[in-house]
Amino acid sequence: MDIQIFFTSLLNVVCEMAPFLLLGFFIAGVLHVFVPQKFYANYLSLNNKMSVLWAALLGVPLPLCSCGVIPTAIGLRNEKASKGAIASFLIATPQTGIDSILATFSLMGLGFAIIRPVTALVTGVCGGMLVNLLVREDNMTEAPCTSCQLEQGNKIWRVLKYGYYDIIRDIGLRLLIGLVVAALIQVAVPDEFFLSFGNQPFMQMLVILAIAVPMYICSTGSIPVAAALIMKGLSPGAALVMLMAGPAVNLASILVVHKAMGRRFTWIYLMTIVVFAVLFGLLINATGWDFSVSTQDACCMTSALPSPFKLVCATVLTLLIIFALMMKLFSKFTSKKPLDPDVVVYRVEDMHCSHCEAAVVRAVEDLPGVEKAKASASANTLTIKGPATEEAIRSAVEGIGYTFKGKA
Numbered sequence: 001m002d003i004q005i006f007f008t009s010l011l012n013v014v015c016e017m018a019p020f021l022l023l024g025f026f027i028a029g030v031l032h033v034f035v036p037q038k039f040y041a042n043y044l045s046l047n048n049k050m051s052v053l054w055a056a057l058l059g060v061p062l063p064l065c066s067c068g069v070i071p072t073a074i075g076l077r078n079e080k081a082s083k084g085a086i087a088s089f090l091i092a093t094p095q096t097g098i099d100s101i102l103a104t105f106s107l108m109g110l111g112f113a114i115i116r117p118v119t120a121l122v123t124g125v126c127g128g129m130l131v132n133l134l135v136r137e138d139n140m141t142e143a144p145c146t147s148c149q150l151e152q153g154n155k156i157w158r159v160l161k162y163g164y165y166d167i168i169r170d171i172g173l174r175l176l177i178g179l180v181v182a183a184l185i186q187v188a189v190p191d192e193f194f195l196s197f198g199n200q201p202f203m204q205m206l207v208i209l210a211i212a213v214p215m216y217i218c219s220t221g222s223i224p225v226a227a228a229l230i231m232k233g234l235s236p237g238a239a240l241v242m243l244m245a246g247p248a249v250n251l252a253s254i255l256v257v258h259k260a261m262g263r264r265f266t267w268i269y270l271m272t273i274v275v276f277a278v279l280f281g282l283l284i285n286a287t288g289w290d291f292s293v294s295t296q297d298a299c300c301m302t303s304a305l306p307s308p309f310k311l312v313c314a315t316v317l318t319l320l321i322i323f324a325l326m327m328k329l330f331s332k333f334t335s336k337k338p339l340d341p342d343v344v345v346y347r348v349e350d351m352h353c354s355h356c357e358a359a360v361v362r363a364v365e366d367l368p369g370v371e372k373a374k375a376s377a378s379a380n381t382l383t384i385k386g387p388a389t390e391e392a393i394r395s396a397v398e399g400i401g402y403t404f405k406g407k408a
Contacts, residue, residue: 002187007183010180012306016310027098028099029167031061044085048082051085055124056121083135087124087128087269088125088128091269092120095219095248096116099167107223107224108227115284119244120248123272169328174217181228182227201237201282207238208241212246218247235285236285237285241277244277244281245273249269331376343383346384346397350401356377363396364397368392370388
């Protein structure tokens with residue numbers, strides 16, 4: 001493998017994505033700070049088609065991953081959202097987001113940037129309608145009501161913190177892995193590799209599903225990988241399957257949804273994602289649209305340096321990722337320091353991002369005896385200050401779908 005070509009490829013991919021990612025992260029921060037969760041619940045409470053449609057429309061621009069969307073959906077359930085709206089939100093939201101839409105445009109062109117949110121919207125609406133039709137309310141587990149209190153502080157600071165720290169801390173490592181894997185694919189995988197499947201694009205989709213469904217792939221990190229695979233002969237339809245099914249579901253989210261929502265809900269949720277991903281993939285292939293030009297333009301390996309603006313954006317993005325990952329690693333070790341006698345550390349598993357942390361904190365902060373609560377996804381811990389009982393903490397944590405393991 002030519003190291004110089006690898007780093008040139010990596011530099012070009014990062015430079016193409018960086019300006020759109022930085023803009024997307026900022027917009028995501030604005031949505032998070034200025035649009036309260038109750039706004040979403042107000043449109044999702046009716047058990048009808050409109051609540052299902054609103055759930056998908058409201059979820060598409062949100063930058064929530066397949067694990068972070070689950071506590072948010074349970075929070076909507078506690079706000080009396082309908083079961084179909086919850087399913088629609090769970091299916092549509094993790095497939096895309098404002099940051100990944102812009103990043104998709106940067107690497108894969110306008111076609112994929114339009115198709116991706118449209119498929120997420122249609123899949124979410126259809127899944128929600130199926131749940132309304134086939135799942136009764138009493139088949140779903142009720143979660144204890146939790147308060148939804150916005151973090152206090154200057155709103156502009158909160159926008160910047162959420163967009164350029166919290167999100168990057170959540171997806172930074174996966175995004176970095178996706179970028180490196182994309183560069184490796186361009187260098188190491190032989191040209192026309194996927195053409196070995198011959199005229200069997202459906203087989204390509206099944207291979208992609210077998211890899212993508214159980215894995216944890218964020219909607220943004222999957223983009224450079226999909227773009228690189230298209231260059232190596234993967235059909236556009238199979239790439240769309242990766243972009244849909246990979247971010248929308250993973251093994252951990254399946255288990256949590258099963259625990260919180262029930263077996264029938266989970267099967268509809270999972271099969272809707274898989275079936276519609278394949279159907280849309282076959283439809284894209286059947287149209288004969290050529291996506292290779294835009295992808296090639298975005299990802300080509302050239303010796304010329306990108307523009308100064310793109311280089312600056314890539315440098316800023318790289319520094320933000322390094323800082324966020326270092327702070328995440330630092331918090332993992334500092335959480336193990338000796339604590340005061342009135343502070344208890346519990347082990348909580350299945351937390352993967354800042355949304356998971358916030359959901360766990362909201363679930364316990366109003367319990368009797370809880371003076372202060374802090375969750376750490378990187379260390380799998382929940383730190384409680386105050387005389388609250390372990391059973392009360394366990395009930396609140398397990399009620400929103402996370403695994404409580406007792407004292408750390």
